[in-house]
């Protein structure tokens with residue numbers, strides 16, 4: 001993920017927290033009982049992505065993971081790899097691919113976007129040890145965690161037809177940011193999401209709203225080598241994110257309400273950082289998208305962003321919440 005601006009949006013906080021009975025939009029499709037989210041199967045997908053190696057642009061691991069991702073959408077109405085080429089602040093030009101899958105094409109509800117980035121940062125430039133800052137980031141949390149949740153959701157969508165179309169977008173080239181790249185907006189971050197937002201494929205339903213997952217897999221254990229920094233802490237928590245509250249406060253409220261009802265305590269009703277992350281290009285393109293993000297975990301952009309600092313329980317808090325939202329219909 002990218003960087004924060006730490007804006008205080010007190011008025012929006014009141015908007016989000018002040019009305020729990022206002023409802024969350026229409027209900028063109030009847031609700032359906034949500035399938036169970038299998039946390040262990042999801043965690044296995046987090047580990048599998050890391051088993052390819054760090055999925056940094058131009059690497060064999062990046063290529064291998066792309067081929068694997070495209071095989072992970074059983075029963076989808078459509079799976080495609082949206083190709084584009086760009087340099088990054090770390091080098092290139094590189095070949096990139098957003099992996100897109102559609103479920104529920106025929107459903108009558110409003111199309112929903114679910115997204116996460118699958119690439120890794122080329123250098124662990126926030127590692128506490130200067131000698132390790134040229135190592136690639138493994139991205140167990142920063143990348144693989146969000147993808148793992150979405151792959152398990154894909155299996156649920158295959159098992160039980162959703163009441164609304166769902167587009168899953170696994171975004172490439174999020175995490176090579178540092179400085180400006182010609183033709184892109186966010187200092188080299190979020191290249192894949194900006195490309196997709198500006199080149200939505202013909203024939204793929206255009207979502208009316210979206211949910212981004214980033215850094216959703218961290219555990220609740222201190223890491224002696226990586227103390228909390230940049231306002232972070234040692235535990236999983238998802239406070240309200242500023243851009244999300246501006247773009248779609250009703251969706252923030254609904255998701256945090258569901259999480260509370262399901263006992264998922266990581267979803268906290270307090271204002272957190274405002275992020276430049278993959279949701280912003282979609283917001284700019286007219287698809288109001290919220291960001292579920294724990295920022296920053298202690299291992300963020302370090303050589304310790306590995307599976308042993310992640311937890312299946314964290315994936316479950318997010319995946320279970322999303323399935324409850326999807327199957328309530330809209």
Ligand SMILES: [Zn+2]
Pocket residue numbers: 001002121142175301
């Ligand atoms: Zn990152």
